[in-house]
Amino acid sequence: MRLIKKYFGNTRKPDGVLGKLMVSGMNKAHAAVSDWGMEHLSSIHPTEIVELGCGGGRNAAQLLSRFPKAKLTALDYSEVSVEKTMRINWGNIQNGRCRVLQGDVSALPFAESSFDLATAFETVYFWPGPTESFREVWRVLRPGGIFLIVNESDGTNKDDEKWLGIIDGLHIFNKAQLSAFLKDAGFPKMTVDHDKSKHRLCIIAVK
Template identity: 35%
Template structure:
């Protein structure tokens, strides 16, 4: 397995000592991306929020600072990420402001219309059956709740060679903005707003559950 394939595999499901290094690097390297991705989101202090693919738990921590009277849940496919995220957010967990658990986007263990906001930072590339995952997210989102996708890569001519290499060796799917919009519309999301930073290949996609 090539070095890039090993790294992408660790991004998919970080484990062990190498995974911990990858997660710590992601916490740092994704900070500016996440700041930009969340800058249009109005996080009410009473919000109930789910961060899917929470990794090392930094985004959960940042959201919990804003939702001071609500609660933020972090979910990750990797058991090790769950442990590292718990370590980072221990104080907030003790105060019942944060909860971290293992799970997948295909089957999220919450009742219908639980969350005001659901975030997915640098994770949808790795989801199997993405339409089914979007349907599950819509199920647990409140009416007029917001779903936000924040990606460091989207399909574009400018980054075509790099992104296709990542897709090939990492068994991942990099979507164009048009592809994402069509998928979300097909599931029934509305008020879809997509912003791009073309020079960085960054994408932010916000949408609402209308009914």
């Protein structure tokens, strides 16, 4: 049990050898829900994207593929995640379409109105606040910009409660809670797709 807790503790901030295993696992385990979330972006054409909590870098690569005219900034506060994301996206880093930074979502190192699209896949469970962190996302988005949140846990599945005792700092929010945090952060409108059968959430908040 101790080893299991230590391994899954890397969900929050991957570190060391176990962290490297974790981010590789994230790329596979979260692929289906991430792709489902990206389907909700079919009608937009962003030019500047920020991928917050970039994990293993797979979603950054998918976003760059989906939006070939866009540039993307990937950010994570885990050094292991930054290194993995750089390896996965090295070609796009070389051609100037991607940059990868280590940083904190509660104090984003970007100017106001820098991005058209901000994404957060399977990560807001750990964000400080999270209203304060969402307010930072609002700040760096341009007017009309979109904040996409995709969660595989919707806060209604009792089977997910076991993770609360294994992963330190984990908070599983339901759609009402997330909507309230976003509204308090300044987002005036949002749409929610709640797949109750799979207990997953996709929220699009517009600045």
